[in-house]
Amino acid sequence: MAAILDAQGLHKSFGAVTAADGISAAIERDSVVGLIGTNGAGKTTFINMITGYLKPDRGRIHYEGRDITELAPRDITRLGICRSFQIPQLYASLTAFENMMVGVGVVLRNAGLGGFFSRGRPLVPGHSVPPEDAAERILERFGLAEYRNKNAQVLPGGVRKLLDIALTMVAKPRILLLDEPTSGVSAEEKFAIMEMIMKAVRAEGATVLFVEHDMEVVSRFAGRVLAFYDGRIIADGPPGTVLNDPEVKRFVVGGELHRLDEAQGRARA
């Protein structure tokens, strides 16, 4: 299968700290890839390099055969690579609906529609409906219709998370990068959120990379797992193989379990 995204030998260091030490991965079209690893292993650095927020010191990134290594975040977004954030990045003073309308407006503008001299109500590219309808539809798809007129800053954590992801879906991404989509969300909500994302993604047809700490979520939703450790990918394959890899068990999953034990120990004490 053809790779939609191909990262080759990405290096990135901040002073003495090496955040990425030769990361290479080819991502196949329409695949769902889970990125795992302890904090500081390089997962978010990897995502930041793909989206253009960080420029790698060495290495190239190709998207559909095109070199995007030097492009700015907004240009990469315009090509169809969209990201969500670990801490939701919303327009706090605007309602959920207005948040979506900002996104819809940007899509219109980038398509050369909705300018000062345009007349009538244009159809949103990729959605084939007028702007307001496109915004409503995405809100509905993510179960956010009831929060339509609430300001983003007063929404509960899980809802903010969903709104953040819904915002990334407005531009009809070809590649969706989700940075810890279920962090800060209760265990019961995690699966519901992932189900909703996957349903939306299946309907739109996008490739997904998601950072996740919950191995249950990873094994359930990812078709392929990249395990990060110390700025490198130490294992790459189907979840069953990667999660049982001795190195991964020791450095990644073990690390997680160890921390979990610690936390429980503290709670008991």
Add this chain to the structure above:
Amino acid sequence: MRRDRTPLALGAIFLAIVAAGPFLPPWLLFILTLAVARGLVALGLMLLLRAGLVSFGQALYFCIGAYTAGGLGIRFGVSDVLLQALAGAAVAALVAWVLGFLLARYRGIFFGLLSLALSMILYGVIVKSEALGSTDGLNVLPSTLFGVKPHEGWVRYSVLVAASGAALIAALLVHRYLATPLGRLAAAIKDNEIRVEYMGASARHAIHVKYVIAATLAGMGGALAATTVGHIDPDMAYWTTSGEFIFVTILAGTGSVIAPFLGALIFGAIHTVAYDLSPNTWQMSLGAALLALILFLPDGVWSLFARRKAA
């Protein structure tokens, strides 16, 4: 969907001014025309304020507009109000387009102080320049409209109608702009610029556009103020002038394109009354008014109308 009543309201206000003008005393016509001119500047500041930017130097473009209008008259004998207004707007827009490449990179206090610095440079240049009249300033040619010199006693009315007409068109254009995706991006930029970039839009470009629009309006306002007052001087670029425009903008609120003109009118009224009551301490009354406003109407006078609509 609620019908957009703003264009209708703007048209009604314009017609009311045209109809009532002949019956108003000259001093009131003068205050109204100055309010229209100042309102144009505040309208531009409103655009910037919506994106979270406060320009402490909008007097730069006000002054550029005024000196363009004055210069056209003195050098080339062009005394037509509308031609002067267009020229003032055009020169201000050109300067803002160039300076915008620098200013659109800055936010918050840096944007404010950089704009202040630029306006004070212009002030310094004019003060030092004999050709520009130095601190005394220059007198502006008597106004004409469409090549006709209005009869004595009708000059003030003609200038008011011309200024209101220009302001009506400007306000309608800005109103339309605010409804476009680029116009609506303002609140998003104010809230979360990073997200704007990650949605595929350029915040810097959006701010540059707003900055040029704001300067165009200020240039037009300056040109109209010059013909109204009949005199131009470097104080038009001074930082206190910029402060007055910010005062008007905050007084008005950012809820509608009508608000800045209302704010400018209220400012003019407070100014006139305060000056009349106590010529030496009128600034104190102005300060007290602003204080009261921030305490009781933090979203500006326009919030009174907005609240009534919501009720």
